[in-house]
Amino acid sequence: MSVGGHIALTPIDDPADSRIEVFRDIRERDLVGRGGFIAEGAVVLDQLLASSFFQPTALLVLRNRLAGLMPRLAGLRPGVPVYVAERAVFDAVAGFPVHRGVMAHAVRRPEKRPLSLPAMTARGALFTVAAGISNHDNMGAIFRNAAAFGVDAVILDETSCDPLYRKAIRVSVGSVLRVPFIRLGAVEQIVEELEGLGVECLALAPGASVPLQRWRPAPSSALFLGAEGEGLPPAVWTRMKALRIEMAPGLDSLNVAHCAAIALHHAFLHRSPPAR
Amino acid sequence: MSVGGHIALTPIDDPADSRIEVFRDIRERDLVGRGGFIAEGAVVLDQLLASSFFQPTALLVLRNRLAGLMPRLAGLRPGVPVYVAERAVFDAVAGFPVHRGVMAHAVRRPEKRPLSLPAMTARGALFTVAAGISNHDNMGAIFRNAAAFGVDAVILDETSCDPLYRKAIRVSVGSVLRVPFIRLGAVEQIVEELEGLGVECLALAPGASVPLQRWRPAPSSALFLGAEGEGLPPAVWTRMKALRIEMAPGLDSLNVAHCAAIALHHAFLHRSPPAR
Known part of the structure; x- marks a missing residue:
């Protein structure tokens, strides 16, 4: 499914779906400190999309928040997948009830040189x-x-x-x-x-x-x-x-x-x- | 047991002891907003003992912190009970693992008039x-x-x-x-x-x-x-x-x-x- 030009929306119905592995048990992830991090909520997503240092690799969006988020999603690089899930799947993946309706997995931009x-x-x-x-x-x-x-x-x-x-x-x-x-x-x-x-x-x-x-x-x-x-x-x-x-x-x-x-x-x- | 003049120390071995009822399930108490409140930790206890507005009605102290707290306890009004418990009893009463070694139950001083x-x-x-x-x-x-x-x-x-x-x-x-x-x-x-x-x-x-x-x-x-x-x-x-x-x-x-x-x-x- 593709709308608004390049935004690739992918519905997710199964919390065990391996495509959304980066969003799994995000509280636990904090503790183990693997590469990448999770940005939650529309306001933080705005900062991520405007960041010179970091970029999203994938988004997980609550279905009923999707319409409201579409203008923001226009700022995504082509090819970044946007997974869409209902509340039950969304919370089951994260491992706890998430208040915000969008999560982005993000990494440091590879081309960015360290500060001088x-x-x-x-x-x-x-x-x-x-x-x-x-x-x-x-x-x-x-x-x-x-x-x-x-x-x-x-x-x-x-x-x-x-x-x-x-x-x-x-x-x-x-x-x-x-x-x-x-x-x-x-x-x-x-x-x-x-x-x-x-x-x-x-x-x-x-x-x-x-x-x-x-x-x-x-x-x-x-x-x-x-x-x-x-x-x-x-x-x-x-x-x-x-x-x-x-x-x-x-x-x-x-x-x-x-x-x-x-x-x-x-x-x-x-x-x-x-x-x- | 009484030491240091007027300080009345009472050992508590049973989490169900009714004398420490005010310290029971203090997280839950937050939600129901009953009269009185709980002050935790030595630094906050200092503020309570110096307060013109509030006064302690009872203290619950972890046994291994008692010696270190004795100078502070000298500031208690006579008759305020100091209950002393081991870690297991202490946490069982509070309903969760408490990091601080002292809790005071406190109320507004009855003689205090409202601010003008x-x-x-x-x-x-x-x-x-x-x-x-x-x-x-x-x-x-x-x-x-x-x-x-x-x-x-x-x-x-x-x-x-x-x-x-x-x-x-x-x-x-x-x-x-x-x-x-x-x-x-x-x-x-x-x-x-x-x-x-x-x-x-x-x-x-x-x-x-x-x-x-x-x-x-x-x-x-x-x-x-x-x-x-x-x-x-x-x-x-x-x-x-x-x-x-x-x-x-x-x-x-x-x-x-x-x-x-x-x-x-x-x-x-x-x-x-x-x-x-």
Whole structure:
């Protein structure tokens, strides 16, 4: 069945159909971390279709949502199969009741070259460094804020969790598919590499002497976000410029993603105009 | 058994023991919304013990966490029972594996009178109004930010969810037990009441002509936060001062709790010194 030009719709009546293998037991898949990932829902699908970094390999659509999704599906590359199923088949494949009516399996675009930090820095860049972020909600929220405030790339240390985990994609509202990211090694190495490029490295610390509002970003800056609870290793943040988010006395610190929202909003307002 | 002065420790060996009825099936309890609530974990317990609004009626402690918790338990009112159980009993009572080693059942302090908005406004106040906030993570995060940035009270409209739901307490890191809150009626009535008191009512709207950083809070201000997705009803926000959080073009709006973090941080920095 083919409609709207090149869109190839394939009805699926049997949850065991091998053509929809990539959508099977997607909760479990999160745990084993096989290649590719699942993007759920129309809003995230939009981000996927607009992504320079990722592309869908197949879609699974709930039959009663198909008509509403057709305008979006026009953006699919020719040849990407669109499987269509009723609710019972849809949920049986996924392994749990899915609230959203569309899932895309996606992979990294093969032609895409890795980010070049030197080239980005030469143009002037704002980076966010996630160092030891282990919570998928926080990771997703960091990307959503990074997208909102024009962060050029998110750098992940070796211990941070995967932004392409289902929950992180969902909380980011698909921003993990649009904001460039790169995974490097230990946070100490990331500081060294960025400092070597002339990037201003910043940490947020409750006891820092400089309040955030006094800071004006350098042509290239990197905001480091440390692990929930412990924060950045002292050996790392003591060598950086530290900024304080002022708050009421006697309180627990803010959530890391909320800190990021406040600091990135400030950076967005005060960045030098980019050279590009 | 009694140690450390007045602390009455009672071992519990049988999950069916009627003395620990208030801790039974606490997930289910969330759904039925009976009187009282459950505070979990040592950090939230600290907030409960310091709360002017709520007080514990009973504690259930994992045996191997008891020694570490003893300094905190010294803050308990005499007569509040502390039940002590092994892991198997603890989890069987709660109805699921509990990660934290202490749970407190708590109620509102009977002697506490409701908040007086006129009295607070007369002293100069910063309010946050949750209007149609239905997600417990967002509600908890709004309270955590309200605590960090010195909000005097959170006002809930009739449709917002309960800040004393387990997940909201947890995400707030106990801030819902410290930041005063009051539930009123429809959001339209809340605007009228606050305007009648001379409180500046503010909405955040992507299309607003005034950017947040231009705003300076009035002696008393109220930041209205609308429902995830729809935002505030147009009839409500069009009568208020609207502020825009500047962000990169072409993007989905920020999460409501992240908006609150940014706007409340700004308000905290620029509030007039309170008269009290």
